[in-house]
Amino acid sequence: MTKTAERPPTAVRIRPVKAPSPAGERRRRRLTDHLRTYGFLAGGLVCFALFSWYPAIRAVVIAFQKYTPGSDPEWVGTANFTRVLNDPEFGAAWRNTLTFTLLALLIGFAIPFVLALVLNELRHAKAFFRVVVYLPVMIPPVVSALLWKWFYDPGAGLANEALRFLHLPTSNWSNGADTALISLVIVATWANMGGTVLIYLAALQSIPGELYEAAELDGAGLLQRIRHVTIPQTRFVILMLMLLQIIATMQVFTEPFVITGGGPENATVTVLYLIYKYAFLYNDFGGACALSVMLLALLGAFSAVYLRLTRSGEEAV
DSSP states (O other), X not given: OOOOOOOOOOOOOOOXXXXXXXXXXXXXXXXXXHHHHXXXXXXXXXXXXXXXXXHHHHHHHHTTEEOOTTSOOEEOTTHHHHHHHTOHHHHHHHHHHHHHHHHHXXXXXXXXXXXXXXXXXXXXXXXXXXXXXXXXXXXXXXXXXXXXXXXXXXXXXXXXXXXXXXXXXXXXXXXXXXXXXXXXXXXXXXXXXXXXXXXXXXXXXXXXHHHHHHHHHTTOXXXXXXXXXXXXXTHHHHHHHHHHHHHHHTTOOHHIIIIITTOSTTTTOOHHHHHHIIIIISOOHHHHHHHHHHHHHHHHHHHHHHHHHHHHHHHXX
């Protein structure tokens, strides 16, 4: 019997695996980082679109409609704007809002800057005083307003009790038509100045010490150093905070709503409080949106002019 010859096993050729090039690995890492970055950015854009941009656009549309939740909107053109302009409270709301903004600038803009200057000069207990200054910001706004409402109580309030202890005449505070608005300005200044103080303090600590040393060698006193060194070096921060404060105070709502309810005698009715009344007391969402569009247009125009003027001033300097 013939035996067949056995074939030798075929050798398997193993091809070496090429290692990825450093350039390709860097491209993949860069692509992964970009995808992760754009993913986080997309989430933020979606949140802004749903909760900021869409409501703003929708409010502009409703301003030209007769709209009640649960019913079909009806296009009425500029009728909402005409009705709001003829409202007797319209003029009082704008007058109170502008007065509040002016008083807030006179009181609430200078005090944080002065406090920041004092904190910057402290040598001991810096952290403690910074916490004390910032503490009102951490209190919820409604809670803060309720505390001040009790403080201003003309009967058993702490403010009048302190005046009686000092044998001074008492005041109606938030219950008086002449004193209500200035009382709310004090509340808003106390509640919101902590963040402004810390921003000013950060700006002050970024000023080179050599500038103060040179000013002292030239014989400059404290006020002269503040005028010629501190204010010019923090000019950009001051201008930006002034713009933000004007925009914020033009939208004051919590203090009139919680403390005075717009009274007495409409002395503290503001534009935002009137918007609230149109929407939730009168059930007139068209009028509320029309008033909102007016406020948006005013603040937008003011911001554009303000930024234009400040930019021109910086270029001139």
